[in-house]
Amino acid sequence: GAVVSQHPSRVICKSGTSVKIECRSLDFQATTMFWYRQFPKQSLMLMATSNEGSKATYEQGVEKDKFLINHASLTLSTLTVTSAHPEDSSFYICSARDQGHGELFFGEGSRLTVL
Amino acid sequence: DQQVKQNSPSLSVQEGRISILNCDYTNSMFDYFLWYKKYPAEGPTFLISISSIKDKNEDGRFTVFLNKSAKHLSLHIVPSQPGDSAVYFCAATYTGTASKLTFGTGTRLQVTL
Numbered sequence: 607g608a609v610v611s612q613h614p615s616r617v618i619c620k621s622g623t624s625v626k627i628e629c630r631s632l633d634f635q636a637t638t639m640f641w642y643r644q645f646p647k648q649s650l651m652l653m654a655t656s657n658e659g660s661k662a663t664y665e666q667g668v669e670k671d672k673f674l675i676n677h678a679s680l681t682l683s684t685l686t687v688t689s690a691h692p693e694d695s696s697f698y699i700c701s702a703r704d705q706g707h708g709e710l711f712f713g714e715g716s717r718l719t720v721l
Numbered sequence: 722d723q724q725v726k727q728n729s730p731s732l733s734v735q736e737g738r739i740s741i742l743n744c745d746y747t748n749s750m751f752d753y754f755l756w757y758k759k760y761p762a763e764g765p766t767f768l769i770s771i772s773s774i775k776d777k778n779e780d781g782r783f784t785v786f787l788n789k790s791a792k793h794l795s796l797h798i799v800p801s802q803p804g805d806s807a808v809y810f811c812a813a814t815y816t817g818t819a820s821k822l823t824f825g826t827g828t829r830l831q832v833t834l
Contacts, residue, residue, distance in 0.1 A: 640821065649824040650810065699764050712764035
């Protein structure tokens with residue numbers, strides 16, 4: 607079946623540094639990808655919708671300058687957490703929609719820990 | 722404002738019995754609902770979905786029921802198996818295909834021997 611891969615699965619960084627998380631659709635093209643964030647024991651909260659070749663659409667309350675999203679190709683979207691702080695520590699999950707079939711597939715998630 | 726709610730954070734069921742997970746929503750514009758299963762440190766995996774034009778959808782051991790007037794849906798797992806132990810999220814969207822999803826808070830299911 608279709609696979610969405612995220613990398614890295616775990617990352618630990620120092621406060622003030624930037625971290626990039628990649629989301630790839632491995633066997634299908636995705637014009638739209640979504641980035642979610644999950645706090646412990648809470649729901650997945652949609653952060654932004656990433657559209658290939660155009661600017662991402664951010665949900666209310668999500669700082670676009672803090673969470674930079676780039677969707678440069680039909681198979682890759684990246685989320686960069688800039689100047690990370692401990693409160694940015696979270697589980698980040700991407701999903702990609704197969705433009706051919708309309709199905710939505712999720713990546714394995716990336717756990718970010720900011721020290 | 723939590724538009725999709727799962728009021729039971731956890732549920733424990735004996736192997737072989739039925740597991741019933743509930744989900745309520747407040748936004749009457751939602752017309753497509755999905756259930757996802759999630760293991761720790763992994764992304765959600767799709768289980769089953771239902772369109773608002775239906776009131777039931779069945780796939781093997783999994784059945785989803787939708788009560789539009791009550792804005793309520795439920796996931797039934799029969800018979801429950803230990804491998805079903807995970808966190809289950811219901812999600813809702815406006816369109817007929819899985820698009821921008823609004824997730825519930827999840828219910829942790831524990832299937833005991």
